[in-house]
Amino acid sequence: MRYTTALAGISALFLFGLAPATSQAQTGWGEGGKLENAEIVVEKNRTLELPEANRNFEKFRIAPPKLQDRQVTYRFNEYRLPEHYINLPMRVLTIQTEELSKLYGNYVKGGIGNIGTIYLRGYFHNKRDDKASYGAEVGHLSSGEGPVQDSNVASSFLQAHGEMYSGPLTLGGRVKYERDQNNFYGFDRFVEVDRDSVKQVYNRFLVEGHLNNLTDNKAPFQFNAKVGLNYASDNYSAKEMNLIGTSEGNYELGKDSKFVVNLEAAYANLKDSASMGRGFFKVRPAYSKQLDKLSLVLGATIAYTGDTINDARKFNIYPAVEANYQAIENKLTLFVGAGGDLQRTTLYSLSKENPWLNHNVQIADVNKGLELYGGVTGSLGKNVQFTGRLAHQSFRNLYFFNNAAKDSAKFDVVYDDGVTQVFQIFGQLTYNQSEKLRIGLKAENNSYTTASLAEAFHKPSTILTAFGSYNLYDKILFNTELYYISSSFGQIARPDGSMALRETDSILDLNIKADYRFSPRFSAFLMGNNLLSNEYERFVNYKSQGISVIGGVTYSF
Numbered sequence: 001m002r003y004t005t006a007l008a009g010i011s012a013l014f015l016f017g018l019a020p021a022t023s024q025a026q027t028g029w030g031e032g033g034k035l036e037n038a039e040i041v042v043e044k045n046r047t048l049e050l051p052e053a054n055r056n057f058e059k060f061r062i063a064p065p066k067l068q069d070r071q072v073t074y075r076f077n078e079y080r081l082p083e084h085y086i087n088l089p090m091r092v093l094t095i096q097t098e099e100l101s102k103l104y105g106n107y108v109k110g111g112i113g114n115i116g117t118i119y120l121r122g123y124f125h126n127k128r129d130d131k132a133s134y135g136a137e138v139g140h141l142s143s144g145e146g147p148v149q150d151s152n153v154a155s156s157f158l159q160a161h162g163e164m165y166s167g168p169l170t171l172g173g174r175v176k177y178e179r180d181q182n183n184f185y186g187f188d189r190f191v192e193v194d195r196d197s198v199k200q201v202y203n204r205f206l207v208e209g210h211l212n213n214l215t216d217n218k219a220p221f222q223f224n225a226k227v228g229l230n231y232a233s234d235n236y237s238a239k240e241m242n243l244i245g246t247s248e249g250n251y252e253l254g255k256d257s258k259f260v261v262n263l264e265a266a267y268a269n270l271k272d273s274a275s276m277g278r279g280f281f282k283v284r285p286a287y288s289k290q291l292d293k294l295s296l297v298l299g300a301t302i303a304y305t306g307d308t309i310n311d312a313r314k315f316n317i318y319p320a321v322e323a324n325y326q327a328i329e330n331k332l333t334l335f336v337g338a339g340g341d342l343q344r345t346t347l348y349s350l351s352k353e354n355p356w357l358n359h360n361v362q363i364a365d366v367n368k369g370l371e372l373y374g375g376v377t378g379s380l381g382k383n384v385q386f387t388g389r390l391a392h393q394s395f396r397n398l399y400f401f402n403n404a405a406k407d408s409a410k411f412d413v414v415y416d417d418g419v420t421q422v423f424q425i426f427g428q429l430t431y432n433q434s435e436k437l438r439i440g441l442k443a444e445n446n447s448y449t450t451a452s453l454a455e456a457f458h459k460p461s462t463i464l465t466a467f468g469s470y471n472l473y474d475k476i477l478f479n480t481e482l483y484y485i486s487s488s489f490g491q492i493a494r495p496d497g498s499m500a501l502r503e504t505d506s507i508l509d510l511n512i513k514a515d516y517r518f519s520p521r522f523s524a525f526l527m528g529n530n531l532l533s534n535e536y537e538r539f540v541n542y543k544s545q546g547i548s549v550i551g552g553v554t555y556s557f
Contacts, residue, residue: 104521105124105125105135106123106124106557107122107554107557108121108554109525109553111525111551111553112551113548115545115546115548116142116144117144117548117550118140118141120141121139123135124136124137130165132162132164132165134160134161134163135160136158136161137158139157142155143548146185146545147544147545147546148543150183150195151183152183154180155178155179159175159177168213170210170213171209173207173208173210174206176204176206176207177205177206178203179202179203180202180351181199181202182200182201183198183199184199184200184356185409186542198409199235201234202232202233202234202351202355203232203233204231204351205230205231207229220251220252221249221251221252222249223250224248225245225247226247228243228244230244230346230348232348232351236359236360237272238271238359239271240270240346240348242266242267242268243268244264244265244344245264246263246264246265248262248263249262256290256291257289257290259285259287259288260286260299261283262282262284263282264280264282265282266280266281268344270363272359272360273359274360277306278307278363280344281303282303282304283301283303284320285299286299287299293327294323294326296323296324300317300318300319301316301317304342307364309397310364310397312364312396313367316340318340318341318369319338319339319340320339320340321337322337322338322339323335331378331379331380334375335375337374338370339371340368341368342366345366350363356411356542357413361412362414362415364399366395366398367395367397368394369396370394371394373389373391375387375388375389384429384430384431386428386429390425391422391424391426392422393424395421397415398415398416399414399415400413400459401457401539403490403492406493408541409541414453414457421449424445424447426443426444427443428442437469439467439468440465440466440467441466442464443462445463454489455488455489456488456489458488458504463484465481465482466482467479467480467482476515478512480513483507483508483510484506484508485506485507486506487503487506488503489501489503489504490539490541505537507538508534510528510531511527511528511529512528514526521556522554522556523553524552525552525553525554526550527549528550529549530544530545530548533547
């Protein structure tokens, strides 16, 4: 079947292909159209082969149209929708702003106690303000009686302060006035004394201004400059004026290094039976570098004093070198260093430390020579912090208080004629549990070796302090302090004119304070001082007050 079909197809193709030629031949055959003999050969095994076609794989490339300048005309038609009031049932969801807690920036408190004690305190301050901060504080504490006759005391102060903020700069200042009244009650009771001469009153005045950019953490250079004036006077017509200027600046040299410069200049003038002026200048440049776990401080302190007591050295240069190594990250740091300093001493500061000073006292700046120190600091967990420090210090013109030879109820300021060596051990341990509980212990021991003085007069060698506070449900607040101060020595004159050493008492003093809050605005307090009832002598011939209890109320607004 396949063979017959193929043969028929080939025959048909052949006949159709010859049809035009046959038609043309018939016109030339002549009469009758007689066919001539012809032979047709059919090859069934012949294979038709077509030549291989050429392929063009190139893509058609269409030339981009030529850009021509066309002028386009725009037509704007204004369409307005008909005005209809549409009430959309839509509510924007917002986060409710958290309300700030009520802030009471002012309070007044007052109380009374035994031995004729009156206690007053007031604090006044503006509320939240990002442009300025200002306020005032006032206080008074007096006792009408004491351990002996004429031992009544009174102390009052008034202070105003304020700051203004402008970008990264802070400009502020403060003014303070203090009045302390004490009596020279450490005299021999068998000797007649003019009662009007035992009264001593110190008036102190301070004015200070400061300018800094410490709130700008991105500034490569940060500074804090202060200028101030201290004034002090007593009942012996002594008047002292001390002008002070300080500046602290640091410039970041890189991520882990900075350059620090501290500057202090002062001039003090003391008028007593004579007038004396004392200049003071100190500059401390230093370079600080952080190297992984090691931090270094390399610098020096250059200082000048105008003192003449004990042939005081005018110009002094001290090292300022310290290395800190973080042995355990955020847990334990070891430090070692060498330094020295020149410390300004004034009647203003001495009268706060000892209110029974004699007239015409000698005042000189403390020259701390070479100091070598080392220690550790760190934490045990997140609540316990500790510090330990050992130091060997050398002092020139380190001041001491000693009973005056002519009147042992008054104290002269005396100096060691030479170098005073001090070996110091210091340690502190604190435990903080949020804002509920805080407990601490601080200990300091100073072993004095004097060059010419018989003893380090009225400088105790050991001071221990234990303190704690507890907040019970924000309702009851407890604060307590326990002091231990070792004995010291004073030197008094015998009736025959010879001098004798007298040892003071060792002091153990317990103070407790408790506050009970009836409301955020109203509370009551109770304070107890020297609850162990030790009428000890901190200074020779001066007994302290016994148990003192004060109760009162506080009102905030």
